[in-house]
Amino acid sequence: MLIDFNCPKCGGSIYENHGLQSRSFWVRLGYWHYIINPGLAFNELVLGQRLPSTMCVCKACELPLHHRAFVPCPGCGALHGLEIQKKFFAFGNYFGLFCPLCQKEIPSLSNFTSSLIKLVTRPLYMIPAKPLKRLWLERRRKLAEAEGIKLLAMNSAEKEQGRFAYLKMGVLWGAIMFFVFWIPLLMGFFAGNLDISFFIMVSMMNLVLWMAGGLAFGGSMMFFLERRGNKELHLDMKELTARMNQDDERDGDIKELP
Ligand SMILES: [Zn+2]
Ligand SMILES: [Zn+2]
Numbered sequence: 001m002l003i004d005f006n007c008p009k010c011g012g013s014i015y016e017n018h019g020l021q022s023r024s025f026w027v028r029l030g031y032w033h034y035i036i037n038p039g040l041a042f043n044e045l046v047l048g049q050r051l052p053s054t055m056c057v058c059k060a061c062e063l064p065l066h067h068r069a070f071v072p073c074p075g076c077g078a079l080h081g082l083e084i085q086k087k088f089f090a091f092g093n094y095f096g097l098f099c100p101l102c103q104k105e106i107p108s109l110s111n112f113t114s115s116l117i118k119l120v121t122r123p124l125y126m127i128p129a130k131p132l133k134r135l136w137l138e139r140r141r142k143l144a145e146a147e148g149i150k151l152l153a154m155n156s157a158e159k160e161q162g163r164f165a166y167l168k169m170g171v172l173w174g175a176i177m178f179f180v181f182w183i184p185l186l187m188g189f190f191a192g193n194l195d196i197s198f199f200i201m202v203s204m205m206n207l208v209l210w211m212a213g214g215l216a217f218g219g220s221m222m223f224f225l226e227r228r229g230n231k232e233l234h235l236d237m238k239e240l241t242a243r244m245n246q247d248d249e250r251d252g253d254i255k256e257l258p
Contacts, residue, residue, distance in 0.1 A: 003072050005056050008079050012060030012229075018069065019054045020109075034109060041114035048092040050108040061229045068229055071097075075104025087147075088140070095133045100144035103137065166225075170218020171211070178210040 005015045017023070020031050034040060034051050043049040052071045056079065061068035070079035071089065078101050080089070088100045097106040110118075182203060189199045 003054075003056060004077060005058075005072075005079070007058040007061060007068070008070070008081055009063065009068065010058060010061045012058055014059045015056040016059055017054065018057055031109065035112050037111070038113040040111045041117060044111050044114040045117065048094045050089065050093045050097050050110075052089065052097060053107040053109050057229075059229045060231060062231055063228060064226045065228075066225055071106060073099040073102060073104060073106055075099055076102035078102070088144070095136055098137065098140055100140065100147070103141060166218040166222035167215065168218070169221070170214040170216070172214070173217055174210040174212075174214020177213065178207055181206050181210070 003015075005013055007013070007015070018027050018031075020028060022028050022031070031051070040049075054072060056070045056072055057065065058068040058070070067082055070081050071085060072079055076099060078099065080099070084100060089097050089106075093108070097108045098104070099106055185194070185199065185202060185206070188194050189196075
């Protein structure tokens, strides 16, 4: 899909492609993880989550990653930002992702396990699926109509939101993991199978381990989701051409443009 990228938030035109063909190994790994992890079949089949096959991440926006990642629509070329993604692409997408502006389907990835389940159970839902999909699409259209003209503004709107509390989230996760492992230990202690010094030592180790794990988890989330673009890359086509011409003059010869 050829994408005419013009960032709705900053007007920049340089972007990074996120998807299975992404240039970054870590991004590709994330997408493969979505396909391979069988647990994510639950997210897809029950919660109706779908991952768009392609996302354009603006390299110029000075915003956290999820605020500058856009889902391009192959139908109308719209770039759907976080606000639209939250409203239309988050949950309940049992029939795929559909553009709220033009109703065309937006390609999305399917988890391997959920594809397998869908294939096996196909005879069960084949007949009711068609009218259900029509009803579902109708509902989506109504939802989009209710937003009306606001839809377009949603893509470019940017409310400066408070920073997500990553460390708090990490510590909370660590605390949950601590209790998951500590409760059986406590039960063992009360059952009289464990020596008190052993119990205290293992409890402390457990606490330190999960707190460190929680901080590492929160920290890595912060690192990935808060990565900001570079304002230097904020060039629109006019500036780009101007820079190219400048370079040509400096070199003293004319470069061939592709
Ligand atoms: Zn931008
Ligand atoms: Zn569209």
